[in-house]
Amino acid sequence: xxxxxxxxxxxxxxxxxxxxxxxxxxxxxxxxxxxxxxxxxxxxxxxxxxxxxxxxxxxxxxxxxxxxxxxxxxxxxxxxxxxxxxxxxxxxxxxxxxxxxxxxxxxxxxxxxxxxxxxxxxxxxxxxxxxxxxxxxxxxxxxxxxxxxxxxxxxxxxxxxxxxxxxxxxxxxxxxxxxxxxxxxxxxxxxxxxxxxxxxxxxxxxxxxxxxxxxxxxxxxxxxxxxxxxxxxxxxxxxxxxxxxxxxxxxxxxxxxxxxxxxxxxxxxxxxxxxxxxxxxxxxxxxxxxxxxxxxxxxxxxxxxxxxxxxxxxxxxxxxxxxxxx
Amino acid sequence: xxxxxxxxxxxxxxxxxxxxxxxxxxxxxxxxxxxxxxxxxxxxxxxxxxxxxxxxxxxxxxxxxxxxxxxxxxxxxxxxxxxxxxxxxxxxxxxxxxxxxxxxxxxxxxxxxxxxxxxxxxxxxxxxxxxxxxxxxxxxxxxxxxxxxxxxxxxxxxxxxxxxxxxxxxxxxxxxxxxxxxxxxxxxxxxxxxxxxxxxxxxxxxxxxxxxxxxxxxxxxxxxxxxxxxxxxxxxxxxxxxxxxxxxxxxxxxxxxxxxxxxxxxxxxxxxxxxxxxxxxxxxxxxxxxxxxxxxxxxxxxxxxxxxxxxxxxxxxxxxxxx
Amino acid sequence: xxxxxxxxxxxxxxxxxxxxxxxxxxxxxxxxxxxxxxxxxxxxxxxxxxxxxxxxxxxxxxxxxxxxxxxxxxxxxxxxxxxxxxxxxxxxxxxxxxxxxxxxxxxxxxxxxxxxxxxxxxxxxxxxxxxxxxxxxxxxxxxxxxxxxxxxxxxxxxxxxxxxxxxxxxxxxxxxxxxxxxxxxxxxxxxxxxxxxxxxxxxxxxxxxxxxxxxxxxxxxxxxxxxxxxxxxxxxxxxxxxxxxxxxxxxxxxxxxxxxxxxxxxxxxxxxxxxxxxxxxxxxxxxxxxxxxxxxx
Numbered sequence: 001x002x003x004x005x006x007x008x009x010x011x012x013x014x015x016x017x018x019x020x021x022x023x024x025x026x027x028x029x030x031x032x033x034x035x036x037x038x039x040x041x042x043x044x045x046x047x048x049x050x051x052x053x054x055x056x057x058x059x060x061x062x063x064x065x066x067x068x069x070x071x072x073x074x075x076x077x078x079x080x081x082x083x084x085x086x087x088x089x090x091x092x093x094x095x096x097x098x099x100x101x102x103x104x105x106x107x108x109x110x111x112x113x114x115x116x117x118x119x120x121x122x123x124x125x126x127x128x129x130x131x132x133x134x135x136x137x138x139x140x141x142x143x144x145x146x147x148x149x150x151x152x153x154x155x156x157x158x159x160x161x162x163x164x165x166x167x168x169x170x171x172x173x174x175x176x177x178x179x180x181x182x183x184x185x186x187x188x189x190x191x192x193x194x195x196x197x198x199x200x201x202x203x204x205x206x207x208x209x210x211x212x213x214x215x216x217x218x219x220x221x222x223x224x225x226x227x228x229x230x231x232x233x234x235x236x237x238x239x240x241x242x243x244x245x246x247x248x249x250x251x252x253x254x255x256x257x258x259x260x261x262x263x264x265x266x267x268x269x270x271x272x273x274x275x276x277x278x279x280x281x282x283x284x285x286x287x288x289x290x291x292x293x294x295x296x297x298x299x300x301x302x303x304x305x306x307x308x309x310x311x312x313x314x315x316x317x318x319x320x321x322x323x324x325x326x
Numbered sequence: 327x328x329x330x331x332x333x334x335x336x337x338x339x340x341x342x343x344x345x346x347x348x349x350x351x352x353x354x355x356x357x358x359x360x361x362x363x364x365x366x367x368x369x370x371x372x373x374x375x376x377x378x379x380x381x382x383x384x385x386x387x388x389x390x391x392x393x394x395x396x397x398x399x400x401x402x403x404x405x406x407x408x409x410x411x412x413x414x415x416x417x418x419x420x421x422x423x424x425x426x427x428x429x430x431x432x433x434x435x436x437x438x439x440x441x442x443x444x445x446x447x448x449x450x451x452x453x454x455x456x457x458x459x460x461x462x463x464x465x466x467x468x469x470x471x472x473x474x475x476x477x478x479x480x481x482x483x484x485x486x487x488x489x490x491x492x493x494x495x496x497x498x499x500x501x502x503x504x505x506x507x508x509x510x511x512x513x514x515x516x517x518x519x520x521x522x523x524x525x526x527x528x529x530x531x532x533x534x535x536x537x538x539x540x541x542x543x544x545x546x547x548x549x550x551x552x553x554x555x556x557x558x559x560x561x562x563x564x565x566x567x568x569x570x571x572x573x574x575x576x577x578x579x580x581x582x583x584x585x586x587x588x589x590x591x592x593x594x595x596x597x598x599x600x601x602x603x604x605x606x607x608x609x610x611x612x613x614x615x616x617x618x619x620x621x622x623x624x625x626x627x628x629x630x631x632x633x634x635x636x637x638x639x640x641x642x643x644x645x646x647x648x649x
Numbered sequence: 650x651x652x653x654x655x656x657x658x659x660x661x662x663x664x665x666x667x668x669x670x671x672x673x674x675x676x677x678x679x680x681x682x683x684x685x686x687x688x689x690x691x692x693x694x695x696x697x698x699x700x701x702x703x704x705x706x707x708x709x710x711x712x713x714x715x716x717x718x719x720x721x722x723x724x725x726x727x728x729x730x731x732x733x734x735x736x737x738x739x740x741x742x743x744x745x746x747x748x749x750x751x752x753x754x755x756x757x758x759x760x761x762x763x764x765x766x767x768x769x770x771x772x773x774x775x776x777x778x779x780x781x782x783x784x785x786x787x788x789x790x791x792x793x794x795x796x797x798x799x800x801x802x803x804x805x806x807x808x809x810x811x812x813x814x815x816x817x818x819x820x821x822x823x824x825x826x827x828x829x830x831x832x833x834x835x836x837x838x839x840x841x842x843x844x845x846x847x848x849x850x851x852x853x854x855x856x857x858x859x860x861x862x863x864x865x866x867x868x869x870x871x872x873x874x875x876x877x878x879x880x881x882x883x884x885x886x887x888x889x890x891x892x893x894x895x896x897x898x899x900x901x902x903x904x905x906x907x908x909x910x911x912x913x914x915x916x917x918x919x920x921x922x923x924x925x926x927x928x929x930x931x932x933x934x935x936x937x938x939x940x941x942x943x944x945x946x
Binding site: 054056085086087088089090093094096098101102103104105106107115116119120164167 | 841842843845846847848849850851852853856861864865938
């Protein structure tokens, strides 16, 4: 029985310029303690998917059109605001991309750290403060005791992200959703943050959903990977399958684009064309305009994710019909 | 950033690129959609028309007194009633509107002129001159303005009275010069008070623009400082200036009405809405219409101006769009 | 700091402005003969050269003496101000309370669910408030509540109930501004990332608004307090006139009309001083509220 079971999640944004289909029928599952990576470009819908689950999408102009997201017996998309609030921060925690703006500049770090414990009635103030201090130490902030009374602007980007992680994990949640946690940080700090998340995860047994556009990040970290494009999952499988046995042209193209994998001295490979305009849905596969293997079939029939064996699914019609090995 | 991470939503679609949406066109579209702003604009438009053109069609003037008809309620003959001196309220309101709008416009132009010039020069020249000029503004800001305007108007009134007396007794002229003089000083006093914030806003814009590259391009082409200021900076500063101007006009109308209410603004027998409200307040026990009509019309005008100003601000500043 | 030069400038400007205007404080006394007029002028030192009068006045200022009133015989300006100011201060205090409570409340309600009914109604109310200046609202309120409903007196400052209408009028106008500023400030804060973080932690909307957003959201309101006080002072002139309240504002207006030089000068200086002090207090408040500013100052 999976911990989190998402089915046909669909979120559209109704804007002045049309309806943007940010997430278009996404389904996946997360097991207890598992690490799932969601990979995709900006605009692929990866962040919106997770934020929809927690009800953090501004509605209007966003709207969850359909779908279910079952978490331990509760459908997150159809429960009351109160129920959702008891789950947020307590059983499912989320950290965001930009640590510079994600912390409240007007409150002390300590007050923000103890908040999840207080809101969910897990500790009294005194005990919460002790736990906050321990947490701050555990995430690697030097001199935690004196720094804890400081304000966010006194911390560097990397340190703020550590604080975010501490804040998210202080309630020992079942799932941690990390939305591009390292994108806004220096390369040297990125590795440290990922190490930290991994270490905490092992200690607490938390499932982690890691959202990123960086293939390098997921390779060392995740058990399974969902590749998203144009608001849909186009391929899903174990990490080794995704990397060594890509079954979707987009995934294959992403692998090819990794600079480190390419021959020296040659022009870098880039995927031709531009990401799709999500307010103008196409009839067939959304990757077709950029795919070197596309045929008439691809532009006329909308593909569905299909199992091709051993927990590996793909949404490429040609692969499904076995006339393409990308 | 490589191609793949450019967001589709931020790139203009092909047909948009062809039309080349200018800032003004976009702003106009947005303003057009704002119903309240449009309603406000229409109200103002009609009011202005009424006040400036209307009086030509009226039989009764704003200053004809007929004591036998004093304090009559609205009737077929006197559409909005009469005041304590038997003057037709309707004409007084229209004429008062004319004066109120005129003062607001004139004072705005004065403050606009001084403010834009001061701000542009200060921002463009920069350095020590800028610092000094801003210090002057800061000191002036600290002064209690309304108080000064009041004093100035008292002074003006006296001066006007003396000059008029002198003219009448010394030269035998029977003039209204006190009235004209008073009005003139009113524009000046208010304008001189309101230019400060305009100067600050303009200076801020100019400072921003200066850093942008096209100004360097102008300089490297050898354009004179004056030319750069007049032909390149000032047009680009227009946006915030327009917004602030539309918000200044109601503020100025308010100030004029305030002064007139205290007896320091427009002087009888001329009327302005402030004066009418003052008279109305004095007579309100017996004839509440004297207060209600000018009061409501004044409030509605301010209402419309504010909505229009808000609408313009939303339309011209892309950052404040709601979605 | 700029206090001294500003005050000096104010004093000098006002002094010369008043003196340059034709007409002295006693010219209106028609019953008086020319000799007596001259004697009065001499008694008050008005016959001395202008510059001498200026320096004498400045000298007195440094000692804190604002001189005798010209129109209220045998009373000094210091006395008159001391008598009238407490009244105005009380009016001001009640008005600010009204303005803050009403304004913050309405603004907060409007910001919780923007662009819905809970926003439109309070926002329209605020907009109406801005368009009803004190001198329109005041008489209107008197018309409704004193004349028709007869709930309150139309004027005076004797009973506690007398204070309600004036405070409402003066405060109401500023409440409208504060409501709009609160709404704007709150909306700005509520659209920031850290609010999303707060929600992700499971905070209720109430907590998000009051605990996370409020501190930053009221920033524009605090900034506005400086000009608001200046406006309240100006507003007091009108309110005290309409409701016949014996406060400093009414004294100021009357003395300006009466050419009571010393009283006018005294009140202007007093007001300037007040405004400067209050602006300082506001600046301090701003620094206290924003931790980032604390660092920089």
